[in-house]
Amino acid sequence: MLPTLGQRLEQSARRLLPLGTTLLFLLAGVVVWPIPYIGGMTPSLGLIAVYYWSIHRPDLFRPLAVFLLGLLNDAVNFLPPGLSALVFIAVHQLVLSQRRFFVGQVFSMLWSGFALIMLIAMIFQWLVLSAYNASWMAFLPVLLQASLTIVIFPLPAWVLIRLQRSVLSQG
Numbered sequence: 001m002l003p004t005l006g007q008r009l010e011q012s013a014r015r016l017l018p019l020g021t022t023l024l025f026l027l028a029g030v031v032v033w034p035i036p037y038i039g040g041m042t043p044s045l046g047l048i049a050v051y052y053w054s055i056h057r058p059d060l061f062r063p064l065a066v067f068l069l070g071l072l073n074d075a076v077n078f079l080p081p082g083l084s085a086l087v088f089i090a091v092h093q094l095v096l097s098q099r100r101f102f103v104g105q106v107f108s109m110l111w112s113g114f115a116l117i118m119l120i121a122m123i124f125q126w127l128v129l130s131a132y133n134a135s136w137m138a139f140l141p142v143l144l145q146a147s148l149t150i151v152i153f154p155l156p157a158w159v160l161i162r163l164q165r166s167v168l169s170q171g
Contacts, residue, residue, distance in 0.1 A: 025049040071084070090121070
């Protein structure tokens, strides 16, 4: 029996969940939250989603989508074109290469893996931005952004876990 139009639309929506949530996280990461003492610093929510979906649903989260999301991140954060795309693709590929280790691990291992990858990604981004500007950029803001992102990781990860379990496990 052929699926109805509604069933096909539902299947398409399920397949787009990783892309859609990463897009929403990326855009939410641009919003400056009124949190005391951190000023205009925002966590890298898009990178959290890239990390999560690269582990849990790489079949629905292809490199082209990751690259395009990185380009969008560059645009909304006024970064040099291609920088976030390069970082997102590097994180995606690194996580895919270690996916067998991460799948089925306890949450603390996922969090530790994210912390390590986040620090590597932010240092790489800082080095590229310093080279792009032909001068060393301040490192403290990079370290603070990485720390903030690592500290809040459990909340966005919990949201993604719940969405994956409720939406993707049904289809």
